[in-house]
Amino acid sequence: MDFFRRQNWDIVKYSWLWFTISGILIAVGMGFVAVKGLNWGIDFTGGSLLRYQFERPLVTQPGEDIQVIRRTRGLLMSLGLGGSQIQVAGDNELYIRTPEIANDEQARQRDEKVAAGLRDLFGDRAGGLRTLGRETVGPVIGEMLTRSALQALVLGIALILIYITIRYEFRFAVAAVLALIHDTAILVGALAILGTELNTWFVAALLTVLGYSINDTVIIFDRIRENRGIHRRAPLDSVVNASLLQTMARSINTVLTTLFTLVALYVLGGATIEGFALALIIGIASGCYSSIFTASPIVVTWYHLSERRVRAPQAAAQPMAAATSGAGGGDSTEAVVTEEPAPEARPSARQTMREAERAAQEEKRRKRRERRKQRKEKRAVTDRSRKKRF
Secondary structure, X not given: OOOHHHOOOOOHHHHHHHHHHHHHHHHHHHHHXXXXXXXXXXXXXXEEEEEEEXXXXXXXXXXXXXXXXXXXXXXXXHOOOOOOEEEEEOOOEEEEEEEOOOOHHHHHHHHHHHHHHHXXXXXHHHOOEEEEEEEEEOOHHHHHHHHHHHHHHHHHHHHHHHHHHHHOOHHHHHHHHHHHHHHHHHHHHHHHHHOOEEOOHHHHHHHHXXXXXXXXXXXXXXXXXXXXXXXXXXXHHHHHHHHHHHHHHHHHHHHHHHHHHHXXXXXXXXXXXXXXXXXXXXXXXXXXXXXXXXXXXXXXXXXXXXXXXXXXXXXXXXXXXXHHHHHOOOOOOOOOOOOOOOOOOOOOHHHHHHHHHHHXXXXXXXXXXXXXXXXXXXXXXXXXXXXXHO
16 A cells, blocks of 8 residues: 555654644543542452352353353343453353452352352253352452563563664664553553453553554664665655655554454453453554654654754854954954855655655665676676686
């Protein structure tokens, strides 16, 4: 799809707009997190583990456990326990993990309702139901997983900083990390607004989104580096803008094919993976946005700020030099007026792409000419050596 390559859109020029959109989205999401908080699930808050055993097998053929879990979840949703976790153990045991209830009497009534509902659902084919007991489960798994995820996240960010700094520049590395922070904030804020219950899948979804986002960002950075090498005299704005337009088709096609699959999982996958699929949909869409409209504009903005800091002392020194030269001129009142050269017109993104492609084609032609010349010289040397022999 060559549509974006033919356009002359100036994405970098409107960096302030993309930063404003991101800032508003992050502010709204973090506001919900501060006021409403996140809906932590059983894995992070702990709960009760209810164990039941039937006389006869619940599962008699492959895939039947999915139907058992689906029917059990419908029962629990009718009782207000839709966020519970369900597991089929063996062929005749059912484990249900529910939020903890401090009042023992209410907990006992809830357990009786669950047992009665299970008898109605599966009593005909699985026989009688025996309650094996209720145990209180703490949030140990969630705490351990969260700690491990944070350690992995910090180590990953450090390695990304080192790798991108070596391969590109330090400002590219910082821009990539800021884009990852942007994606994390967008994802957390969106889940807080939607009130999605967060369990251990949230950590897996977050790490998956960050990996997807940094991959897209590095591909764009690689194109920027390639175009800077081909078109060295072009302004950084034009090079970055051209690189974004050259890679935009790839980014959009990749994210759309991924989102199609995730939407199908969200709609048809059931409540078990619904939250995971939703988090990936939000995170991958945000990652595509940040790779195009956040990471690269940050690089350009940082570059311009650095240039202004370098030029500021020079601009301040010019009036002082002019005043000194005027004072030392004696009676001469003649003023020397120097006209500054007019700034070069900034080439458009489309022009930059054309020049870069033209330069790349010329480089290929030059290499082909050199290879032909080398072959001719080699052939001439071979012919001379043959003549000397005879």
